[in-house]
Amino acid sequence: MDGGSASAYPSIRDYLYALRNHGSRYGIERMQTFAAELGNPERKLRTIHVAGSNGKGSVCALLESIYRAAGYRTGLYTSPHLLHLGERVQINRQPLREAALIEQVARIRPIAEAIARRDPEMEPSFFELMTAMAFNTFADEGVDIAVIETGLGGRLDATNILQPELCIITSIALEHTEILGDTLAKIAAEKAGIIKPGIPVITGLLPPEAQEVITRIARERGAPLISVTDRYPNARCCPRSALPGTCQRWNAAMAALTVEVLNPSFPVKRESVRKGLAQVEWAGRWQRFSIDKRQLILDATHNVGGLETLRGNLQRLQHKEGRKPHILTGMLGQERASALLPLLCQHAKSLHLLTPNQPKATPGQWLYSQLPQAAKAIATCSDLSTLIPNPGKLAIGQPGDTIVVTGSIYLLGEVLEHLNYEPEPQKLNFQDLR
Numbered sequence: 205m206d207g208g209s210a211s212a213y214p215s216i217r218d219y220l221y222a223l224r225n226h227g228s229r230y231g232i233e234r235m236q237t238f239a240a241e242l243g244n245p246e247r248k249l250r251t252i253h254v255a256g257s258n259g260k261g262s263v264c265a266l267l268e269s270i271y272r273a274a275g276y277r278t279g280l281y282t283s284p285h286l287l288h289l290g291e292r293v294q295i296n297r298q299p300l301r302e303a304a305l306i307e308q309v310a311r312i313r314p315i316a317e318a319i320a321r322r323d324p325e326m327e328p329s330f331f332e333l334m335t336a337m338a339f340n341t342f343a344d345e346g347v348d349i350a351v352i353e354t355g356l357g358g359r360l361d362a363t364n365i366l367q368p369e370l371c372i373i374t375s376i377a378l379e380h381t382e383i384l385g386d387t388l389a390k391i392a393a394e395k396a397g398i399i400k401p402g403i404p405v406i407t408g409l410l411p412p413e414a415q416e417v418i419t420r421i422a423r424e425r426g427a428p429l430i431s432v433t434d435r436y437p438n439a440r441c442c443p444r445s446a447l448p449g450t451c452q453r454w455n456a457a458m459a460a461l462t463v464e465v466l467n468p469s470f471p472v473k474r475e476s477v478r479k480g481l482a483q484v485e486w487a488g489r490w491q492r493f494s495i496d497k498r499q500l501i502l503d504a505t506h507n508v509g510g511l512e513t514l515r516g517n518l519q520r521l522q523h524k525e526g527r528k529p530h531i532l533t534g535m536l537g538q539e540r541a542s543a544l545l546p547l548l549c550q551h552a553k554s555l556h557l558l559t560p561n562q563p564k565a566t567p568g569q570w571l572y573s574q575l576p577q578a579a580k581a582i583a584t585c586s587d588l589s590t591l592i593p594n595p596g597k598l599a600i601g602q603p604g605d606t607i608v609v610t611g612s613i614y615l616l617g618e619v620l621e622h623l624n625y626e627p628e629p630q631k632l633n634f635q636d637l638r
Contacts, residue, residue: 213302216309217289224330230383234319235362238328238336241315245336245343249279250469251350251366252462255358255395256374258510259408259455262447262486263374264351266459270480271349272296274472279342279350281363283331286487286617293338295345297485300337308337331355335362349470357384359397370466371398371405371427372458376414377510381539392417401425404465408432408458430465432457445481448490451513456481488616490517495623496596497603501529502619503610511547514610518551521606527553529606532591534558534565534615541566542574544611549579556586556600560615588622595624 239246252267254260261282268280278296285291290300300308312333320327328336335355342350352368354361357380376392384394392414399405399418405427407418415431422429432454436442442453443460459481463472488504501521505514522528531552535541548555555575557568568585575583593599600607609619 253368257377259374265486269484273480274476276348279347281338592622
């Protein structure tokens with residue numbers, strides 16, 4: 205990156221983050237207006253659109269890996285990022301570099317500001333600018349296929365201006381109930397908002413009441429619906445990938461089924477499917493590092509839907525090692541925290557409660573106040589500067605111990621920052637620290 209880019213990037217980043225500080229605003233009218241003024245770059249793309257309470261990021265990563273292994277030029281749009289904004293927008297798994305991000309913002313910012321001058325209520329949000337940046341980049345780069353993850357929900361998500369080749373709804377669980385609804389059926393209806401007339405939709409393992417809603421909406425829109433269980437009746441039948449855990453086998457099955465359905469339009473050989481699954485990388489999903497003679501595991505379990513997967517991983521870890529790990533956690537939202545804390549208390553040798561550096565973070569002191577009296581003996585409120593006093597050094601446990609960091613993905617990013625871990629500039633490869 206040249207000196208001009210280096211000096212310009214902080215102001216560009218500050219501009220984008222200032223929009224994020226305005227808060228989240230839902231509805232696709234702003235995005236439709238914004239995209240139209242940009243020339244509707246999304247209409248130049250062939251995409252797979254992925255929604256779900258859990259697993260959607262992993263399914264996106266699996267699909268991207270398969271299509272890239274098959275020789276396609278791929279786009280990948282996910283959120284949030286761990287370390288750098290450019291992680292959200294990737295071409296052939298290479299994050300958008302700072303110079304390219306600066307160029308994209310220079311193109312779209314004047315349009316966004318002109319819209320805001322006409323009507324302040326129509327000012328594009330942070331997520332809408334990032335989504336527009338992704339669509340612009342993928343169109344500019346001529347990707348063959350782009351895998352797009354929804355931000356929140358589906359029906360009113362900024363990404364829902366797409367006309368995809370196929371839609372996927374990975375899972376349904378209680379999450380963001382103040383926005384999406386307080387029942388599985390209501391949340392399913394919001395996720396099902398991505399279903400388009402005549403476009404195939406694949407569903408993962410869903411609760412019956414959620415599956416019923418999605419099946420009805422798909423039928424109403426004439427969208428062919430296939431459940432992953434139609435092809436893979438149980439987890440033992442599902443393909444394996446480089447991502448560990450039973451839930452990841454179901455995610456791999458959804459990816460493989462997607463490739464099978466789209467094969468007439470995007471031919472992929474079986475060997476490419478196997479290669480893509482074997483080589484996939486996705487940060488923060490029970491991801492192991494060796495740091496300061498300790499095993500560090502990063503796990504982005506942040507809602508109720510991921511609890512059983514985390515429970516299984518912790519049980520297997522304790523059975524294998526014969527002892528409990530030290531656990532660091534921090535979350536966004538008291539509802540999520542209330543569900544996660546009892547599980548962590550059960551499996552932790554020591555529990556370190558943190559407050560992620562985010563406006564919606566749940567304070568560590570509140571987490572502590574919710575613990576049963578017996579658990580307070582192993583728990584403490586702390587901060588990452590204390591727990592990671594120097595890059596590559598941990599003030600938790602002893603050599604040979606295991607430390608699990610779980611909760612908000614923002615917390616995982618902060619841990620990597622404190623460790624002073626910097627990915628390669630051309631490729632974000634979080635497996636290097638294994």
